[in-house]
Amino acid sequence: MTVAGLLRKAVTFEIGMWCSLWRWVRRRPDVPAGADAFPYASAVTPVLWTFIVLSAVEIPLVDWLLPWQSLRIALLVVGVYGLLWMIGLLASMEVYPHSVGDHGLRVRSGFAVDVRVPWEEIVAVRARRRSVEGSRTVVVEESGERRAVSVTVMSSTQVDVELRTPLVLPLARTRGRPVTELRLAADDPAALVRRLRAGLADHAARTDAARVDAARADAAAPADGDAR
Structure with missing residues (x-):
C-alpha cells in the first residue's frame, strides 16, 4: 500500500473512531428504521474493558512516577489518546451491530x-x-x-x-x-x-x-x- 493509501486509511479510521464515540455517548446505534439489530461484541468486550481500565490506571501512575514535566505531558497525551482509541473501538462494535x-x-x-x-x-x-x-x-x-x-x-x-x-x-x-x-x-x-x-x-x-x-x-x- 502506498503512503497516500496508508494516510487515507488512518484518516478514515480516526474519523470512524470519533463518530463511534459520538454515537455511543448519544446512544444512537446505526440501525435502519424498522430493522432488527443483532450485536456481536460480547466475546471481546471483557478484553477491551480490561485494557481500558489498565490504561486508565496507568495514566496517573506514570504522571506521578516521572520527574520530567515535558515527558509527563507527552506521555499524558499519548496515554489519553490510547485510552480514547480503545473506548472508540469498543463503541464502534456497540453502535454498528x-x-x-x-x-x-x-x-x-x-x-x-x-x-x-x-x-x-x-x-x-x-x-x-x-x-x-x-x-x-x-x-x-x-x-x-x-x-x-x-x-x-x-x-x-x-x-x-x-x-x-x-x-x-x-x-x-x-x-x-x-x-x-x-x-x-x-x-x-x-x-x-x-x-x-x-x-x-x-x-x-x-x-x-x-x-x-x-x-x-x-x-x-x-x-x-x-x-x-
Missing part, C-alpha cells in the same frame, strides 16, 4: 466493515460455530470453486449465510473476487438465524404474490386486436 430489515442482511464489524446482502441473494442460513485461523477480522477461505468470507470476533464465527450466486462484496480482503458464502459472528446466533429464515420466507411470499399479480394484470390486459 448487524441488522436485518426489509432489504435483507447488513453485516458490520465496527465502522470498518459494512456488507449488505439482499434477500434475493440468500439461499440458506444456518447456525454453526467455526474457529478461524489468525487474528484478522476478515478472513477469506477457498475450497475448489467455493470461496467463503468470515467476518470474525475473537477468531470465530457462529452463523453461515449461503449465497444464491457468487457475489462480489465490498471487502478489500477479497480483492474483487466473488464469494459463495458469508460467515459472521453473533452474540445470539439462534435468534439471528430465526430472523433471517423468517425474512426469507416473507420475501418468498412477497415475490410469489407479485408474480401472481403480474400474471393477473397480463391476463386482464386487452389484446392488441381487441384494443383496436
Whole structure:
C-alpha cells in the first residue's frame, strides 16, 4: 500500500473512531428504521474493558512516577489518546451491530466493515460455530470453486449465510473476487438465524404474490386486436 493509501486509511479510521464515540455517548446505534439489530461484541468486550481500565490506571501512575514535566505531558497525551482509541473501538462494535430489515442482511464489524446482502441473494442460513485461523477480522477461505468470507470476533464465527450466486462484496480482503458464502459472528446466533429464515420466507411470499399479480394484470390486459 502506498503512503497516500496508508494516510487515507488512518484518516478514515480516526474519523470512524470519533463518530463511534459520538454515537455511543448519544446512544444512537446505526440501525435502519424498522430493522432488527443483532450485536456481536460480547466475546471481546471483557478484553477491551480490561485494557481500558489498565490504561486508565496507568495514566496517573506514570504522571506521578516521572520527574520530567515535558515527558509527563507527552506521555499524558499519548496515554489519553490510547485510552480514547480503545473506548472508540469498543463503541464502534456497540453502535454498528448487524441488522436485518426489509432489504435483507447488513453485516458490520465496527465502522470498518459494512456488507449488505439482499434477500434475493440468500439461499440458506444456518447456525454453526467455526474457529478461524489468525487474528484478522476478515478472513477469506477457498475450497475448489467455493470461496467463503468470515467476518470474525475473537477468531470465530457462529452463523453461515449461503449465497444464491457468487457475489462480489465490498471487502478489500477479497480483492474483487466473488464469494459463495458469508460467515459472521453473533452474540445470539439462534435468534439471528430465526430472523433471517423468517425474512426469507416473507420475501418468498412477497415475490410469489407479485408474480401472481403480474400474471393477473397480463391476463386482464386487452389484446392488441381487441384494443383496436
